[in-house]
Amino acid sequence: MGYPSLASCVEDLARHGMLRTIDVEIDPYLEMGEIQRRVYARSGPALLFTRPRGCAFPMLGNLFGTLERARFVFRDALEGVRALVSARVDPRELLLKPGRALRLPFAAAHLLPRRVRSAPSLAHRITVAALPKLVSWPEDGGPFITLPQVYTEDPDRPGVRHGNLGMYRVQLSGNDYTADEVGLHYQIHRGIGVHHAAAIRRGEPLRVSIFVGGPPAMTVAAVMPLPEGLPELAFAGALNNRAVRMTSAGVHADADFVIRGVIGGHKPEGPFGDHLGYYSKRHDFPSLQVESVHHRQGAIWPFTTVGRPPQEDTTFGELIHELTAPLIPDVLPGVRAVHAVDAAGVHPLLLAIGSERYTPYESRRRPMELLTQAHAILGQGQMSLAKYLFIVAEEDNPPGVHDVAGFFRHVLERMEPARDLHFDTNTTIDTLDYSGTALNEGSKVVIAAVGPKRRELPTACDRGRVVMPGVVAVESREDAFATGFPLVILCDDAEFCARTLNNFLWITFTRSNPAVDIDGVDAFVENKGWGCRGSIVIDARKKAQHAAALEMDPAVVRRVDALGVGALRGLF
Numbered sequence: 001m002g003y004p005s006l007a008s009c010v011e012d013l014a015r016h017g018m019l020r021t022i023d024v025e026i027d028p029y030l031e032m033g034e035i036q037r038r039v040y041a042r043s044g045p046a047l048l049f050t051r052p053r054g055c056a057f058p059m060l061g062n063l064f065g066t067l068e069r070a071r072f073v074f075r076d077a078l079e080g081v082r083a084l085v086s087a088r089v090d091p092r093e094l095l096l097k098p099g100r101a102l103r104l105p106f107a108a109a110h111l112l113p114r115r116v117r118s119a120p121s122l123a124h125r126i127t128v129a130a131l132p133k134l135v136s137w138p139e140d141g142g143p144f145i146t147l148p149q150v151y152t153e154d155p156d157r158p159g160v161r162h163g164n165l166g167m168y169r170v171q172l173s174g175n176d177y178t179a180d181e182v183g184l185h186y187q188i189h190r191g192i193g194v195h196h197a198a199a200i201r202r203g204e205p206l207r208v209s210i211f212v213g214g215p216p217a218m219t220v221a222a223v224m225p226l227p228e229g230l231p232e233l234a235f236a237g238a239l240n241n242r243a244v245r246m247t248s249a250g251v252h253a254d255a256d257f258v259i260r261g262v263i264g265g266h267k268p269e270g271p272f273g274d275h276l277g278y279y280s281k282r283h284d285f286p287s288l289q290v291e292s293v294h295h296r297q298g299a300i301w302p303f304t305t306v307g308r309p310p311q312e313d314t315t316f317g318e319l320i321h322e323l324t325a326p327l328i329p330d331v332l333p334g335v336r337a338v339h340a341v342d343a344a345g346v347h348p349l350l351l352a353i354g355s356e357r358y359t360p361y362e363s364r365r366r367p368m369e370l371l372t373q374a375h376a377i378l379g380q381g382q383m384s385l386a387k388y389l390f391i392v393a394e395e396d397n398p399p400g401v402h403d404v405a406g407f408f409r410h411v412l413e414r415m416e417p418a419r420d421l422h423f424d425t426n427t428t429i430d431t432l433d434y435s436g437t438a439l440n441e442g443s444k445v446v447i448a449a450v451g452p453k454r455r456e457l458p459t460a461c462d463r464g465r466v467v468m469p470g471v472v473a474v475e476s477r478e479d480a481f482a483t484g485f486p487l488v489i490l491c492d493d494a495e496f497c498a499r500t501l502n503n504f505l506w507i508t509f510t511r512s513n514p515a516v517d518i519d520g521v522d523a524f525v526e527n528k529g530w531g532c533r534g535s536i537v538i539d540a541r542k543k544a545q546h547a548a549a550l551e552m553d554p555a556v557v558r559r560v561d562a563l564g565v566g567a568l569r570g571l572f
Helices: 006-015 031-041 067-073 078-089 098-108 191-202 216-223 232-240 312-331 369-377 381-385 404-414 494-499 501-510 554-564
Strands: 019-022 046-049 059-061 124-126 149-153 163-166 181-184 207-212 257-269 283-295 301-303 337-340 349-354 388-393 421-428 441-449 465-468 471-474 487-490 518-520 523-526 529-532 536-539
Touching: 006 019, 006 046, 006 067, 031 046, 031 059, 031 554, 067 312, 078 232, 078 312, 149 191, 149 216, 163 191, 163 216, 163 232, 181 257, 216 232, 216 312, 312 337, 349 369, 369 388, 369 441, 388 404, 404 441, 404 465, 404 501, 421 529, 465 494, 465 501, 471 494, 471 501, 487 501, 494 501, 518 529
Parallel strands: 019 046, 059 301, 349 388, 388 441, 471 487, 487 536
Antiparallel strands: 046 059, 124 283, 149 163, 149 207, 181 283, 207 257, 257 283, 337 349, 421 441, 465 471, 518 536, 523 529
């Protein structure tokens, strides 16, 4: 019936051989993150570090290190959550799956948070300085909470029904923070921003509670892209088969740690090694004036580290896709599937399958309804941060959106570059993406393709390195305009770009701003629209405004190498 605490989840994993306890002293400064990333890459177990250097609390890493383990953690609730999704999309489907239908009332029973008078999470009071100090990358501006659950309530409509639970990174020290301040980095298009704006309008400080730990469902709920009006606390209750317990003061009773305070202004936050594989730079973000810090008896500090994908946050994306994919046609009519490509950093690249039904009587098909659907996608939640959207019609029997190489072949065989590129300029992109013209500023392009195959894709080129049929990487602009390939990537290291599919995706879509960096052979502007009659060229070279790529300190690498053949033998 769900986990009452994080400790109960840890015990469950240990009983089933899914957790490794590490009793040797490990430094949370760089070493712990390096170990966690290596174990994740090997699809290894969850890790309980019982002796973090300089810290009184055990630290838990790689909890969501595999999709199989994530499914195991939520094994008692997944069918109930799927029943809730089915009831939202098409209640008739439950008639075909009576077993799932029977779980619906039980899942619904846990949606409403339960009000409690006392909270184990407030048992002991400490200071910010006593919290674990995880530093994941050498140039990070200080220690960060990497799995925070940041809770706020709407100043206009207080209470849990209009609360927001989000995962916004929290910097614990460094820069200009005092002993009672922490940095609160929330990006554009986040629910907390709505509450913060309301507080500013009312002339009030925004009260914030940061929860760390507790039942793992709270962590997943904090990253779920839920529709506005659907509280994350309700989803967490359904996913844990246990209603979330909250006090009247807005404290999660079962958290391991609770930090409470008010937003008191802005201060520089960062740098931070981020999920795009680069450092997000130092910028002004809200700072939290901390009023109190508490922890429960036997508290455990969960953490993750991020970097160039795939990392542990990839599992979050896979689990979220499993749970929410059936909602896509309901939220976006006509759209059959959308995939935010993890290897490209999630937000930079979307692949989508839509429907092209506007003029089925015409013999010469062209993108029409697809463009309507593309703009709906780019207006939906965090998908609005995408820079590149490739969209095709289900009537043309495309491969699935998760077959990335096959999807690109399908597009390149059908697109007409003189007609099928549609740009949005001077708009918003992901806060963490430095390919644009300024923070949060960049452009987007929709590339739509319909109809029969128009061309055979070349597979050999003497001017560059072939990435896949139809795609070539080159290092000089002269070569870029002379390959004859439909898609050309102008980059700093063609061999690296073409070595793997993930390298191509990472280089191309994290290092380019569509309206600035897309060019082409025989390019033209007509009716204020750009097109080309030959190859499309994407300039994905490093540029002055780009952030530095993440690299680990060689001394730390050597220390972890030694642990791998010693105390941590068999983990990596």
